[in-house]
Amino acid sequence: MSKPTGPKPGAITDDAASTAHEGPRAHIQTVRLARKTQSLDILYEVATCLSQPGSLEQLLDGFLDTFIELVDARAASVRLVTGDGHTRLIASRGLSEEVVERDRLMQTGRCQCGWASTEGGIRTQSGTGECARLIGRPMLERDCEEFVAVPVQYQDRILGVYNLFLDRPLAVMGEDMHDLLISVGRHLGLALEKARLESDARRLAIMEERNLIGNELHDSLAQSLIGMRLRLKILSEALARKDFGAARYEANGLRRALTDANADLRDLLTNYRLKIDDSGLAQSVANLVERFGRETGIAVFFQNDCRVLELTPAQEIQVFYIIQEALTNIRKHSGARNVRILLNNEGDLYTVLIEDDGLGMGDPDEPMPGEHAGLAIMRERTEKLPGQIVIESEPGEGTRIVLIFNAPPAAVPAVAERG
Numbered sequence: 460m461s462k463p464t465g466p467k468p469g470a471i472t473d474d475a476a477s478t479a480h481e482g483p484r485a486h487i488q489t490v491r492l493a494r495k496t497q498s499l500d501i502l503y504e505v506a507t508c509l510s511q512p513g514s515l516e517q518l519l520d521g522f523l524d525t526f527i528e529l530v531d532a533r534a535a536s537v538r539l540v541t542g543d544g545h546t547r548l549i550a551s552r553g554l555s556e557e558v559v560e561r562d563r564l565m566q567t568g569r570c571q572c573g574w575a576s577t578e579g580g581i582r583t584q585s586g587t588g589e590c591a592r593l594i595g596r597p598m599l600e601r602d603c604e605e606f607v608a609v610p611v612q613y614q615d616r617i618l619g620v621y622n623l624f625l626d627r628p629l630a631v632m633g634e635d636m637h638d639l640l641i642s643v644g645r646h647l648g649l650a651l652e653k654a655r656l657e658s659d660a661r662r663l664a665i666m667e668e669r670n671l672i673g674n675e676l677h678d679s680l681a682q683s684l685i686g687m688r689l690r691l692k693i694l695s696e697a698l699a700r701k702d703f704g705a706a707r708y709e710a711n712g713l714r715r716a717l718t719d720a721n722a723d724l725r726d727l728l729t730n731y732r733l734k735i736d737d738s739g740l741a742q743s744v745a746n747l748v749e750r751f752g753r754e755t756g757i758a759v760f761f762q763n764d765c766r767v768l769e770l771t772p773a774q775e776i777q778v779f780y781i782i783q784e785a786l787t788n789i790r791k792h793s794g795a796r797n798v799r800i801l802l803n804n805e806g807d808l809y810t811v812l813i814e815d816d817g818l819g820m821g822d823p824d825e826p827m828p829g830e831h832a833g834l835a836i837m838r839e840r841t842e843k844l845p846g847q848i849v850i851e852s853e854p855g856e857g858t859r860i861v862l863i864f865n866a867p868p869a870a871v872p873a874v875a876e877r878g
C-alpha cells in the first residue's frame with residue numbers, strides 16, 4: 460500500500476494554522492476539509508488492507524498494523540462475540556503476552572467492550588483502569604489517555620468490537636473521527652464475514668472428500684477383508700479335517716487376495732496424497748500424465764486446448780480425480796498401449812476426453828457388483844460438477860470417456876430471497 464496519507468488526525472490544527480490569516484471562517488473550513496480528506500485516506504487504507512487475499516490471521520495482522528499507524532494508537536485489539544455471553548480476544552498489537560492471556564475471554568456485561576458488542580455504539584473510557592481491575596493487572600506499562608471500543612458489524616449483526624488505546628482523546632481528533640471508526644468497524648465486519656464463509660466452504664469441500672475416501676475404502680478394502688476372513692475360516696476348517704489339498708488351495712487364494720488388497724491400498728494412498736498443483740488443473744494433469752507414462756510405459760498424449768481454464772477449486776478437484784481414476788483403470792484393466800487426454804472449451808462449456816486403445820469392456824453403464832466403485836465414484840463426481848459423463852466401450856475396441864460440464868457452474872436460480 461503506497462498511497463500517501465496526510466498528517467495524523469491529531470496534527471491537523473497545526474498544519475492548517477498557515478491559513479489563519481484568511482479569516483476565522485475560512486480557517487475553520489480548511490481544517491474541516493483537511494480532516495475529511497484524512498478520514499477518507501484512512502478509510503481507503505483500511506479498506507485496501509482488508510481486501511488483500513490471505514488467511515484470517517494475516518487479515519487481522521494487516522488491519523491492526525495499518526490502523527494503529529494511521530490513528531497513532533499505542534495498542535489495538537479485536538474481539539469477537541462468542542454466542543454464550545462472552546467476547547474473545549482474537550488479535551492484538553502492543554499488548555504483552557500476559558495481558559493477552561488474561562484478557563482472552565471476558566463476560567459481555569462487565570465492561571465497555573461487552574456493552575459495545577451487545578448494544579452497539581462507540582464506547583470510551585479514560586485510561587484502562589477499569590480493564591486492569593477485571594484482568595488483575597495493568598493493560599499497559601504506562602497507561603493510555605483514552606480507551607475506545609467500536610463495534611465490528613456486518614449488516615445489522617454485531618460480530619465483535621475493536622479497541623484502540625489512544626494517547627489523545629477521540630474528541631480532539633475531529634468530529635469525523637466518530638463516523639470514521641464506525642465505518643472501519645463495518646469494513647472489518649464485512650471482511651470477517653467473508654473469511655468465515657470461505658472457511659466454511661473449504662471445510663465442506665474437505666468433508667465431502669473424506670466421505671468419498673470413506674466410500675472407496677468401504678467398497679474396495681472393507682469388501683476384500685470380509686472375503687479374506689471367509690477364506691480364513693474355510694482354511695481352518697480344512698486344516699481341522701486334515702484336508703491339505705483344500706487348505707493349500709485356500710491359502711493360495713488368500714495370498715492373492717492379500718496382494719490385491721495391498722495394491723488397492725497403495726492406489727488409494729497415492730491417489731489421495733496427490734494434490735492439485737497450485738498452478739492449476741492443466742499443470743496437475745500434466746504432472747499426473749508424466750508420472751503415469753513413466754511408471755506404466757504406456758504412451759500418453761495430453762493436449763490442453765483451453766485458452767483459459769476458469770474452473771472453481773471444487774471443480775478442479777473433481778475433474779482431476781476423474782482423470783486419475785480413468786488412468787488407474789487403464790493401467791489395471793485395459794492392456795492399452797496408447798492413451799489420449801484432451802481438454803477443450805467453447806466459452807463456458809468444457810469437454811474432457813480420455814480414450815485408450817485397450818481391451819475395452821462389456822456394458823460400462825451396467826452397475827458393477829461388490830468392490831468395483833471407481834466408475835460409480837466417477838459418476839458421483841460428475842454430478843457434483845455438475846456435468847455429464849459418457850463412457851463408450853466395446854470388448855476389443857478400447858474405452859472412451861467424455862466428460863462435459865459448465866464452468867463456472869451455471870447459477871442455481873434462487874428459490875427465495877432471504878431477509
Ligand SMILES: Nc1ncnc2c1ncn2[C@@H]1O[C@H](COP(=O)(O)OP(=O)(O)O)[C@@H](O)[C@H]1O
Binds near residue numbers: 788789791833834
Ligand atoms: N479403461 C478400461 N479398459 C477396460 N476395462 C475397464 C476400463 N475401465 C474400467 N474397466 C472395467 O470396468 C470395471 C469397473 O471399474 P471400476 O468401477 O473402476 O472398478 P475397479 O477398477 O475397482 O475394478 C473394471 O473392473 C474393469 O473390468
Ligand SMILES: [Mg+2]
Binds near residue numbers: 784787832834
Ligand atoms: Mg477403478
